[in-house]
Amino acid sequence: MASTPSKATACRKVRVVAKIRDFTGSETENSTDSPWISVNKPSGEASNSVTISFRDQPGSRKEYYDIDYCYEQNEDNDLIFSREIKPLILRVFEGCNPTIITCGAKGSGKTYVIQGSDEKPGLATLAMAEILSMAEKNGKSIAISFYEVYQEHVHDLLDPKQPEVLVLEDKGKIQYKGLSQVTIKSITEFHKLYLSWCDSRKSVQKMANELPHKSHKGLIVHVLSPSENGDTHLVGKMNFVDLAGYKDARRKSVDSLNLVESTKLNKSIYAVYNVVYSLNVNENHVPYRESKLTRMLKDSLSGMNRILMITCLNPSFCQDSVYMLSLASRSCQGINRVTDSTKKVKNSTRPLVPSSQKSRLPGSVFTTMKKHPASQLHFSENKASGMAFTMKGRKLFDEASHQTKSEKGKSISNNTNVTMLSEVATFSCADVVVTLKQQEEGKSISNHTNVMVLSEVENPLAVTLKDKEPTSIMEKNILIHSHEAFSFPNSSAMETTIPNKDVLASEIALHGGKHHDQVTSGVNSTNVSSFTGEGHSINKENQSIMVNKGVSPPISARLRELSNNLKSLCSSTPLHKKLPEAIDVSFYGQVSTDNILEPKTPTTEQSMRVYDRLEVANVSSPWETLSMRSSGMKNSLVQEYIKFLNTANKEDLKRLKGIGEKRATYILQLREESPEPFKSLDDLKEVGLSAKQIKGIMKKEAAELFNEPIYHKC
Numbered sequence: 208m209a210s211t212p213s214k215a216t217a218c219r220k221v222r223v224v225a226k227i228r229d230f231t232g233s234e235t236e237n238s239t240d241s242p243w244i245s246v247n248k249p250s251g252e253a254s255n256s257v258t259i260s261f262r263d264q265p266g267s268r269k270e271y272y273d274i275d276y277c278y279e280q281n282e283d284n285d286l287i288f289s290r291e292i293k294p295l296i297l298r299v300f301e302g303c304n305p306t307i308i309t310c311g312a313k314g315s316g317k318t319y320v321i322q323g324s325d326e327k328p329g330l331a332t333l334a335m336a337e338i339l340s341m342a343e344k345n346g347k348s349i350a351i352s353f354y355e356v357y358q359e360h361v362h363d364l365l366d367p368k369q370p371e372v373l374v375l376e377d378k379g380k381i382q383y384k385g386l387s388q389v390t391i392k393s394i395t396e397f398h399k400l401y402l403s404w405c406d407s408r409k410s411v412q413k414m415a416n417e418l419p420h421k422s423h424k425g426l427i428v429h430v431l432s433p434s435e436n437g438d439t440h441l442v443g444k445m446n447f448v449d450l451a452g453y454k455d456a457r458r459k460s461v462d463s464l465n466l467v468e469s470t471k472l473n474k475s476i477y478a479v480y481n482v483v484y485s486l487n488v489n490e491n492h493v494p495y496r497e498s499k500l501t502r503m504l505k506d507s508l509s510g511m512n513r514i515l516m517i518t519c520l521n522p523s524f525c526q527d528s529v530y531m532l533s534l535a536s537r538s539c540q541g542i543n544r545v546t547d548s549t550k551k552v553k554n555s556t557r558p559l560v561p562s563s564q565k566s567r568l569p570g571s572v573f574t575t576m577k578k579h580p581a582s583q584l585h586f587s588e589n590k591a592s593g594m595a596f597t598m599k600g601r602k603l604f605d606e607a608s609h610q611t612k613s614e615k616g617k618s619i620s621n622n623t624n625v626t627m628l629s630e631v632a633t634f635s636c637a638d639v640v641v642t643l644k645q646q647e648e649g650k651s652i653s654n655h656t657n658v659m660v661l662s663e664v665e666n667p668l669a670v671t672l673k674d675k676e677p678t679s680i681m682e683k684n685i686l687i688h689s690h691e692a693f694s695f696p697n698s699s700a701m702e703t704t705i706p707n708k709d710v711l712a713s714e715i716a717l718h719g720g721k722h723h724d725q726v727t728s729g730v731n732s733t734n735v736s737s738f739t740g741e742g743h744s745i746n747k748e749n750q751s752i753m754v755n756k757g758v759s760p761p762i763s764a765r766l767r768e769l770s771n772n773l774k775s776l777c778s779s780t781p782l783h784k785k786l787p788e789a790i791d792v793s794f795y796g797q798v799s800t801d802n803i804l805e806p807k808t809p810t811t812e813q814s815m816r817v818y819d820r821l822e823v824a825n826v827s828s829p830w831e832t833l834s835m836r837s838s839g840m841k842n843s844l845v846q847e848y849i850k851f852l853n854t855a856n857k858e859d860l861k862r863l864k865g866i867g868e869k870r871a872t873y874i875l876q877l878r879e880e881s882p883e884p885f886k887s888l889d890d891l892k893e894v895g896l897s898a899k900q901i902k903g904i905m906k907k908e909a910a911e912l913f914n915e916p917i918y919h920k921c
């Protein structure tokens with residue numbers, strides 16, 4: 208008998224298994240080679256933990272990963288169903304909401320596992336048949352919903368013409384506003400519906416000339432019980448989630464996805480792993496709010512509900528599969544693993560989580576692990592193996608951990624150490640760590656380096672001049688702003704300051720890959736020093752904003768403050784800086800910018816830089832200047848508003864238009880769950896505000912600005 212979950216794994220919320228896809232018709236196994244993937248099952252099919260390894264690749268080291276079980280090529284969906292899914296179906300009728308998630312690299316067989324093919328039914332079809340038969344016996348009815356999450360927006364796949372589905376939360380209960388449910392009476396009906404959905408989707412895409420896009424797809428099977436009043440109530444539901452295929456965003460896209468799109472997608476995949484990890488280690492805070500999908504599934508992932516995570520693996524070499532398995536293995540480390548510790552310790556080669564993270568998790572867990580941080584894979588990939596990498600922060604599966612420290616320490620020279628910048632551009636993030644290490648070892652990165660890299664400061668981009676120690680985070684930022692400078696080789700007069708890390712990253716990306724060596728130095732040091740001075744005056748003003756942070760001033764006051772700052776910038780910043788004329792996004796594909804390009808809610812200081820960025824743009828007429836400044840103002844207003852929602856107390860929240868007692872209470876509840884629940888205005892939909900209402904509120908807030916005098920600072 209196979210892999211009955213052990214006591215240890217049974218206590219863990221998420222069971223993590225893998226499935227190695229069979230070869231398809233066009234693929235053939237090279238019989239002379241040993242298989243790419245090897246699975247070590249110490250107790251055969253009854254193993255409670257298996258070790259998966261991949262055949263050595265040139266330039267990389269052999270890696271081993273422990274997970275709960277692995278289904279091999281000859282083990283098909285029927286077997287997975289009977290061992291893994293059937294026991295979960297019983298729970299649905301007892302009121303639980305189990306979730307089955309398939310994840311893996313592109314083309315690893317995720318859809319095949321969930322949906323199956325014409326010849327071989329997938330897990331969803333097999334489960335439907337079982338659920339229907341149980342429902343019939345128990346006098347229950349079944350309804351299904353199909354949805355897709357595309358770029359953080361949920362769409363109803365049974366009725367694609369419907370507007371976006373809203374995910375609302377009411378006292379921990381998740382509600383989907385606008386998601387249809389269709390009653391299913393037989394498996395044939397389910398099949399028909401599914402096939403007609405596939406066809407209609409294809410034809411809609413064809414008609415709209417749409418390229419097929421990558422999204423997460425979900426099926427919810429609702430088990431309903433008739434109520435006395437003739438209505439039905441939900442007994443339990445089973446979720447099937449087919450995650451979009453993971454693809455390292457650094458590799459040049461061969462499909463229709465652009466970098467930003469695939470970055471967003473990967474982020475949402477990491478969000479799932481982060482949740483799984485937190486659940487397995489029993490963390491107090493589970494980051495459901497990191498992505499729409501995890502937010503959507505919150506009531507199915509939390510509580511006593513069980514989750515099955517199936518990592519699908521390509522049978523032949525695929526770096527993304529290795530990475531996916533490494534994440535799966537890491538998310539597998541529940542505290543209950545401690546009971547299996549003796550075996551693990553014996554096999555252990557190095558700890559899963561580097562020592563810097565030990566304080567986060569129960570200490571004993573670390574002595575039991577035998578897994579390898581995914582980052583190491585990337586070191587291998589980037590020919591920088593053998594260097595341990597210290598993860599910081601809460602999230603294991605953040606881009607930061609995958610892509611490492613590129614943003615954590617950048618050496619920026621007053622004399623423009625473009626040598627270093629081009630290194631950043633050439634190397635993947637992991638290699639940047641090597642660069643930093645070189646620096647630690649005393650190697651000079653640039654002849655002109657008069658800058659100290661602070662890799663462990665509060666702000667990842669904080670750098671400072673050697674001879675000048677900044678006194679606050681704010682000041683560090685201003686200094687970066689003031690001193691980051693380099694020029695662009697392909698256009699004349701392309702000197703620019705880099706207003707924020709996004710821009711810096713973009714420029715690095717722009718000159719990344721094969722173009723890196725064209726990046727040359729050349730900065731007008733006069734400009735740099737004059738900017739430094741401005742930085743300090745801006746800083747003083749910003750600090751006053753920071754001081755107010757704790758007491759939650761009304762938004763209008765903070766906006767006035769911001770407006771004054773912007774005004775002072777407008778009047779003092781010269782308009783001679785230029786950005787490259789065109790940013791060719793096709794270059795982006797060469798360099799990892801996953802972590803960098805993802806839009807983030809700027810802080811006040813970032814808002815300043817957003818505005819500052821406008822200053823350096825190539826403006827040709829007063830009208831353009833005005834409209835750019837206006838949009839800068841608009842951006843700042845939005846960011847301030849979001850910041851206000853994330854920090855203000857109840858009374859202040861209620862001073863905002865559109866926010867009454869109920870919404871203010873709800874906002875505070877959301878903030879208890881996550882420190883910064885609002886990342887964009889879109890998130891306001893969570894508190895029941897429509898896009899139109901949000902727009903109206905912002906208009907009113909902006910109008911208020913002009914009803915009050917602007918205070919000038921000396």
Ligand SMILES: Nc1ncnc2c1ncn2[C@@H]1O[C@H](COP(=O)(O)OP(=O)(O)OP(=O)(O)O)[C@@H](O)[C@H]1O
Binds near residue numbers: 314316519
């Ligand atoms: N166990 C299997 N046996 C035979 N063929 C399989 C098996 N699993 C998957 N395939 C085939 O491999 C191909 C890729 O599978 P599938 O579409 O399920 O991958 P995917 O991971 O969902 O891909 P994507 O990331 O693009 O969504 C398909 O042609 C599918 O029919």
